Amino acid sequence: MYARKVNDQELNFSVSGMLWRRSLIMIDRETKSLWSHLLGKAMDGTLKGTTLETLPGVITTWKAWKEAQPKTSVLVMSRTAREFVKEFHEQPGRFVLGLRLLHRAKAYPFEALIAQPVINDTFGEDAVLLVYDPDGTGGRAFDRRVKVKNEDRTLQFERGKGKLTDRETRSVWSEEGRCVEGVLKGIELRELPAIPSFAKAWKQFYPETEIYKLPK
Amino acid sequence: MMMMMMPTMMRRMPFLFLFIGLGSLSAVFSEEEFNPRVVIPKPFAPIVDPEIGTLEEADGKVVKDEELVLGVVVGREARAYPINTLTGPRREIINDRLGGRSIAATW
Incomplete structure (x- = not known):
């Protein structure tokens, strides 16, 4: 999910018909620059070197989404697949939830997320939280550092009895990263762009990627 | 074996110099060859x-409860x-507007 305004110009993207490292190359109608779909970066053309802002999108079930967002609108288009992407569940080994922060990349295999739906991880200087929704196939990433009364604190999360709580204050958090109950109520975690991706494509794009492993 | 490795090594050399020169990992990361x-x-x-x-x-x-969005x-x-x-390839990217911003819905 990208913002598509660059230097005050709105770009209209489509599929270029080219592939690079097993992944899609997009083209914009306005400048004909070629963009890596996975990197969100112009690889060729007048906008070469420009990176699009990634917006946090989440993949989840319609049921979970409409409950979380009762005012949601919906794209209305004809169906292209009867039942695509049960694959995440059926073949989790082929997919990762990819996280890229500055010059670092880390992949969280869906297998690991299914086994451990709440992951408190440290990634370089960043403290991150990965939350996997076992009812859907949604995985989200958050920064788990918060400011409480001007003090920086790093929280550890866990899920018990279906509720996401932090160990420090026992406050209750929504799946969207908002504290809904307890002393931290009202505080929101910063969501980080996490991209579901084929494991192979991710490794090809980010050969330096770290891969999360379950603790033994 | 060495002959086979030569083209790869030559392609990688500039990055190696950049890497040593700038001491920056980002150079290796981003300046890869683009050959779609x-x-x-x-x-x-x-x-x-x-x-x-x-x-x-x-x-x-349009969408049922158990389907993904x-x-x-x-x-x-x-x-x-x-x-x-x-x-399918024709539907990979939807150019849309939401919350006052221009967005490209794609995944």
């Missing part, structure tokens, strides 16, 4: 101004893109 492969000779037309419905209009018709919130507006309408 043409699979379809002509780009598809972009999808613009897509039809948008309300939750009530879509519920059970790509959901996004921009500002105060939320939108769901049903994955079962986004598969």
Whole structure:
């Protein structure tokens, strides 16, 4: 999910018909620059070197989404697949939830997320939280550092009895990263762009990627 | 064996110099060779101004409970893109507007 305004110009993207490292190359109608779909970066053309802002999108079930967002609108288009992407569940080994922060990349295999739906991880200087929704196939990433009364604190999360709580204050958090109950109520975690991706494509794009492993 | 490795090594050399010169990992990371492969000779037309419905209009018709959606919130507006309408090369990218911003829905 990208913002598509660059230097005050709105770009209209489509599929270029080219592939690079097993992944899609997009083209914009306005400048004909070629963009890596996975990197969100112009690889060729007048906008070469420009990176699009990634917006946090989440993949989840319609049921979970409409409950979380009762005012949601919906794209209305004809169906292209009867039942695509049960694959995440059926073949989790082929997919990762990819996280890229500055010059670092880390992949969280869906297998690991299914086994451990709440992951408190440290990634370089960043403290991150990965939350996997076992009812859907949604995985989200958050920064788990918060400011409480001007003090920086790093929280550890866990899920018990279906509720996401932090160990420090026992406050209750929504799946969207908002504290809904307890002393931290009202505080929101910063969501980080996490991209579901084929494991192979991710490794090809980010050969330096770290891969999360379950603790033994 | 050495002969076979030569082209690869030569291609990698400039990056190696950059790496040593700048001491920066980012140079290795971003300045990779761009050599796309043409699979379809002509780009598809972009999808613009897509039809948008309300939750009530879509519920059970466009998308069913157990189906997957790509959901996004921009500002105060939320939108769901049903994955079962986004598969296939013609539907990879939806040029849309939400919460006052221009967005490209893709996953």
